[in-house]
Amino acid sequence: MTELATRGTTLGGIGIITGWGGGVAALPADAAHAAGDRATIAIDRPALAGPRFRRATRECLLGVAAVQAMLDAAGLPRESIAGADTALVYVTAAAYAASNRAFIEAATGGSALHFPYTAPSAVPAEVAIEFGLIGGYVIFVGGGTTTLEALAHAAGLLGRGECARALVLAVETFRECEDLHARARWLLRRPLVEAAACALLTPGDYDLTLTPTGVRADLTHAARRRAGETLSCEPLIALALGLESGDDRLHLTCQWRDRPLSAEWTRGG
């Protein structure tokens, strides 16, 4: 069954940061080979200035850095996304795990970490504060298929005129919970590669179609092969690879916890 999600969007830009470096140019040809015996390819805490970031977790800063990377890639100033006309749709499968663990393991009363930073909403909150985003706001939890749903949701907001542009942001971190992830190898394939990615959607001439099937598409296959396991970031990395290719038809397929989903982004006729 094919499900038409929405019509009339385009990708205004994508910013990618992974454990391999900034942008898709930093991705190796084969992540598994490049990782060698490393189970996790981590990203250092971004060096963002300002007292507000003193308490912020690493995953929050990665979210901010990914949006800035998108703006840089698209050649847009910060002011271009500020305000109520920009929607923010955030996705993560597991980036909250590090802060949850830190809070659980704190010896006394949670003083080691400010409790609100344990919520998945902490990452988009810091992003919204940093870039002045006060429009539509949704936070989804899940892997690559959820990011495809997030893209469809963002396209729906655009299609209904509920925003003028939408950011779809995904962040995944693994380092702090590497031992736990090692117990979930049925779910997570190595190498686990930390990543943060942001796509800007604007009105345009691409139709987005979602289909609940699981034949792995070239783009997501390439993203997995080159980046490694990036969970919710994988579709955005695949889109970045697709943009480089210049194709009019971008086909993505993901699977998360036994559920496959495909998305096709096609230039309308």
Next chain:
Amino acid sequence: MTARDSARGVDPVVILAAGVVTPIGTDLDAFWSALVEGRDGISTVERFRVDDLRVGCGGEIKRVPATEGSRRVACRASQLLLAAADDLRRRARLDAEPARLAVVVGTALGGVEELERALDKDGRPRPAGSALYDSPGRALARALGARGPLLTVSTACASGATALGVGADLLRADRADLVVAGGFDILCRFVMRGFDALRSLTRGRVRPFDRRRSGLLLGESAALVLMTREADARGPRLGRLLGHASTSDGAHIAAPHPEGRGLLTAIRGALTQADVEPADVDLVSAHGTATPLNDRIETAVLKAALGARADAIPVNSIKAGLGHTMGAAATLEAIMCLLASRDGLVPPTLGFEERDPECDLDYVPLRARAARPRVSLSTSLGFGGCNAALVLDGDGT
């Protein structure tokens, strides 16, 4: 004109039925009776250690109804969801192809208690997959046999409203024929410690909008509704979701914007989508946490959004008797609005006795009021500057 101005009037979706499990009643009928009677579900927490916390009370469900599916899951969050789903299924048939049945649940905490267990150094190592925040939603979808879109929303304590909105969007986009949507969260040490550390919990009574209000108490619940498109709706219904909006404050990681900027935007967005004027609103179900800041800001926002009629519209908060049930709260409050319309009774704001000059609306103090609201507005806020508003039409019978 902003982008939102052009989003006026979308197709409403029908809410066919609801199912709940709460500290004041473990099915919809018991929940509603307890709300109307003003029953208090707050008690000393017994399920885990609280002796090292400033506050050890909350809305704990002492006995979760057993379900066929819940015997196979150890996670309490999943058990609550499955109990609510059982209640829902007793009231309505989930009559759709599995691929056209969607599940959208909201949560602030997901399966975090399972992470606590996985990290328990005294126990044997446990897999942590069930600690992922989307695990309870997956357990629910499995139990329902749903193979359509499956989404977990986590806009903190606004999650239960955002989930209903996302579910409505799936129906409007023809991604599903039926959507089971709602919210859940459990009381666990993780969240009790967190709110205790923030000094957000009251050592006394929860008193929304009262001059003496000193904080909230937490609670646990799961609440689900069954939604479909108007054209596909058959048989009895509870009402309609006319409009929704979820917005960001972009101001602070924990506290609401001092003027309630994001909440006001959400209310206006939801009213616009519903094509409803402020003058049409008959009831407001407020977030009403009973923290000094929230209730003052929320009152000011309601005045700004509803204008001169704000004084005349009943505003209630049901959190005093339930505790703040986080991801479930907004769904429970939406259900309350629809039941108020059905039965012509608005549940009271328990604990409200002394007026605060800064909280000067009609808060339906202490006793249920005979009134039959048709259009209700439900507001929610959460950590991370999350805001959500729902506009509901209770003309369902």
